[in-house]
Amino acid sequence: MSRNRQWLVLSLLLITLGSLIFAYKYVRLGFPPLPDMQSEAWSIQARVQLDPETGSVRASLVLPSRPTGFTVSDENFISRGFGLTLEEDTYRRQANWAIRRMREPTTLYYRANVIRDTRDKSFAPRPAFPDVPQLEEPFATALQDIITEVRAESADIETFAAAMMARMTGREDDENTRLFLSTVESPMDRVRLVQTLLAGARIPTLQLHGVSLEQEQAAAQISTLLAVHNGEDWLVFNPYSGEEHLPDDFFIWWTGDRTMARVTGADLGEIQVSTRKQLKSALDLATLRANLRDSRMGMISILQLPLQTQGVYEVLLLIPFGILLIVVLRNFVGLSSFGTFAPVLIALAFRETELLKGILLFVLIVSLGLAFRFYLERLRLLLVPRLAAVVTIVVLLMAAISIISNEMGMETGLSVSLFPMIIISLVIERMSIVWEERGAGTALKEGVGSLFMAALAYVVMGIDLLTYWVTVFPEINLIVLGIIVAMGRYTGFRLTELSRFSKISDQNA
Amino acid sequence: MLRNYRTLKKAGVLGLNARNGNYxxxxxxxxxxxxxxxxxxxxxCLQERNLAVPDLIGVIRSMRGASHMEDVLGDQREFVIKPAHGSGGDGIQVITDRKADYFVDSDGKLVEFADLKHHVTNVIGGMYSLGGQPDVAMIETLVHFDQAFSALTYHGVPDIRVIVYMGYPVMAMTRLPTRRSHGKANLHQGAIGVGIDLASGLTVGGVSGNAPVSVHPDTGENIQGFRIPHWERILLMASQCYEAVSLGYLGVDIVLDRDLGPLILELNARPGLNIQIANRQGLKCRLKQIDQLENKEADAETRIAWSCRAFGTLGEEPVAS
Structure with missing residues (x-):
């Protein structure tokens, strides 16, 4: 019994495996299921203006390191004669520029192309618990009071942090809050204040600085969010409202309480950040993403192959669909043809010539070849030389058709070159035998059947979406294989048998 | 369409997919x-088991052998050339006589020796074998068909096909050559298939192609109710083939010779399904009955007796007790 069900297990396994790879590539890597889909990419730029003072100049700019939800696909710098070094570790990247003498105002640029990626909150390592800040009176007592009150109003770190930030919006009018808010002069002060208060409860916090990639901005505002660690994970809050939310389009440029750029030996003018949106082929972006991530799954695509090889595989990977069709036509419908898979190969030839012209050419070559074959029969040639003669005649016929159609100014004749002549020769041989043994009717019927199957296979293998799928998602052939395996155990009637055996059921009904 | 499917299933008809996959x-x-x-x-293999077959005159294995065909044939006036790996009756050349330098085929047409030789080389080259594999040509004695059949046949030799499953005869038919089939007993070449009641050996009705017929198209004779001679022996021989070749699902083709009685012409590991149309009966229900037998009989006679009881349709006394 277990062997009887093995085919089912294998088939389901293949289908599941194919679907999983497909789903992974679609959901995680964002390979588009339809061709010509576009998705957005961003180009962000930081412009650092320096005005000369005296002596040598050093400037540093933090670079995006782990922007959650995005990936930097490539970046470049415009350094204007400055020496550039990059300083990187796991969570921090920084560009250092240096020059001995700077005589006139200079602008340095950093530009990065950014694409969307999956969101994982790995922008910073697991933090240590901060020390309780040592404040002077009356702040120390006020801090203790606020912490006690907020703790009473909250259940865990998440609600504690949210309540603390809400309290600092100043809507609640109590004197401790007012005391702390009186020290706040800028929005950044407010963020630092919240950090201090949370540190009072030994809760680790981290500033997240970034820009919103919602729409293009010539002068984008750097905004700050506050990440609070609850012992397991980072929770991101809007420190001004206490709302827990990391917007989808928030691009985290850097973390921590440092400034974006630092300069010595020159006067730091304005840092201008601008963002620009670009529409790119979703497929290119997905491929880029897979490459950046070094994803093996993403590599399962013939797009990685050299262009020439791609063309070959685009056709080869379609063959299983043609074969699947043949299985359906033979085992479910009950049609028969010359040679089991010959129709698929003929269909491949049709791809070179287009359907109607292909059929005409096929009929022309086969009927001429058949005529020669009947003549050869009279010469009593031995089998192999006779087959060889037929192949040669087929080749000559194709050459003749090409030359004639060229003379007449038609182009299709030329593309006949890839017509599978061996297949045609075998069809001719087989057809002539059937012709002699079973009569012209059967031979023609089977010939037309083969042609019909070839035409159908051509139509199926010509579906653009299918071509695109096998190119980008070759794993769907695993699904096809699973279906073929399952169909191999279909032991019911074929469609043609319904009428063939109908006399029996009449009798017994 | 779905209703058709269900009625066929209920009638116990065996389809090609089920034949291939399940049997x-x-x-x-x-x-x-x-x-x-x-x-x-x-x-x-059959001769070793003392099962009667047409005698072998010779085998031509190579092109060189073909040029010595005269020696193999000797002065045989009548013989049959067959591809050893042929299927569906393709490539069979029947010679019934010699006239001067010519041979006479089953239609009475004259055939040159060179034509015959060409045919043999075609056979050796693999023209009629599955997949075009090189083959050998087999020459065997011609069967003189039993006059009992003369009213029911047009030239050629009618044969009897018995489907044997696990050694049990399951269904039988006789195939009558017609003008259309050029004397060949092959259904898709135009021969008529006539069902035979297993228990009595009486013919039950015929089919030409897929259409039912009750009279032979060339002789006008009624083909129903004809008693097949030597029926008991035919069943026995067919049944014993199971032990000879160890195939569970087997088609046995038997011809009746005027002098020698039933001879096994060939065996078929993939017998066709038209026998169901000829008998107006499904095979599957019969095969299932055998599947349900708890212990299969080792002895051919007992198996036949069981089959005749189980599958006899005319309600006559079975010939085998």
Missing amino acids: ILQYNKRRFYPLVDDKVLCKR
Whole structure:
């Protein structure tokens, strides 16, 4: 019994495996299921203006390191004669520029192309618990009071942090809050204040600085969010409202309480950040993403192959669909043809010539070849030389058709070159035998059947979406294989048998 | 359409997919195939079991052998040339007489010796074998068909096909050559298939192609109710073939010779399904009945007796007790 069900297990396994790879590539890597889909990419730029003072100049700019939800696909710098070094570790990247003498105002640029990626909150390592800040009176007592009150109003770190930030919006009018808010002069002060208060409860916090990639901005505002660690994970809050939310389009440029750029030996003018949106082929972006991530799954695509090889595989990977069709036509419908898979190969030839012209050419070559074959029969040639003669005649016929159609100014004749002549020769041989043994009717019927199957296979293998799928998602052939395996155990009637055996059921009904 | 499907299923009809998947793949082991696919081997195997077959005149294995065909033929006036690996009756050349330098075929047409030789080289080249494999040509004695059939046949030799499953005869028919089939007993070449009641050996009704017929199209004779001679022996021989070639699902083709009685012409590991139309009966329900037998009989006579009881349709006394 277990062997009887093995085919089912294998088939389901293949289908599941194919679907999983497909789903992974679609959901995680964002390979588009339809061709010509576009998705957005961003180009962000930081412009650092320096005005000369005296002596040598050093400037540093933090670079995006782990922007959650995005990936930097490539970046470049415009350094204007400055020496550039990059300083990187796991969570921090920084560009250092240096020059001995700077005589006139200079602008340095950093530009990065950014694409969307999956969101994982790995922008910073697991933090240590901060020390309780040592404040002077009356702040120390006020801090203790606020912490006690907020703790009473909250259940865990998440609600504690949210309540603390809400309290600092100043809507609640109590004197401790007012005391702390009186020290706040800028929005950044407010963020630092919240950090201090949370540190009072030994809760680790981290500033997240970034820009919103919602729409293009010539002068984008750097905004700050506050990440609070609850012992397991980072929770991101809007420190001004206490709302827990990391917007989808928030691009985290850097973390921590440092400034974006630092300069010595020159006067730091304005840092201008601008963002620009670009529409790119979703497929290119997905491929880029897979490459950046070094994803093996993403590599399962013939797009990685050299262009020439791609063309070959685009056709080869379609063959299983043609074969699947043949299985359906033979085992479910009950049609028969010359040679089991010959129709698929003929269909491949049709791809070179287009359907109607292909059929005409096929009929022309086969009927001429058949005529020669009947003549050869009279010469009593031995089998192999006779087959060889037929192949040669087929080749000559194709050459003749090409030359004639060229003379007449038609182009299709030329593309006949890839017509599978061996297949045609075998069809001719087989057809002539059937012709002699079973009569012209059967031979023609089977010939037309083969042609019909070839035409159908051509139509199926010509579906653009299918071509695109096998190119980008070759794993769907695993699904096809699973279906073929399952169909191999279909032991019911074929469609043609319904009428063939109908006399029996009449009798017994 | 779906209703058609259900009625066929209810009638116990065996489809090609089910035949291939559930019976041939399961009960016919590939290593025994050569025993039936190679007619020379098959003949030897049957002769070892003392099952009667047409005698072998000779085998031509190579193109060189073909040029010595005269020696093989000797002064045989009548013989049959067959591809050892042929299927569906293709490539069979029947010679019934010699006139001067010519041979006479089953239609009475004259055939040159060179034509005959060309035919043999075609056979050796693999024109009629599955997949175009090189083959050998087998020459065997012509069967003189039993006059009992003369009213029911147009030239050629009618044969009897018995489907044997696990050694049990399951269904039988006789195939009558017609003008359309050029004297060949092959259904898709135009011969008529006539069902035979297993228990009595009486014919029940015929089919030409897929259409039912009750009279022979060339002789006008009624083909129903004809009693097949030597029926008991035919069943016995067919049933014993199971032990000879170890194939669970087997088609046995038997001809009746005027002098020698029933002879096994060939065995078939993938017998066709038209026998169901000829008998207006489904095979599957009968095969299932055998599947349900708890212990299969080792003895051919007992198996036949069981089959005749189970599958006899005319309600006559079975010939085998």
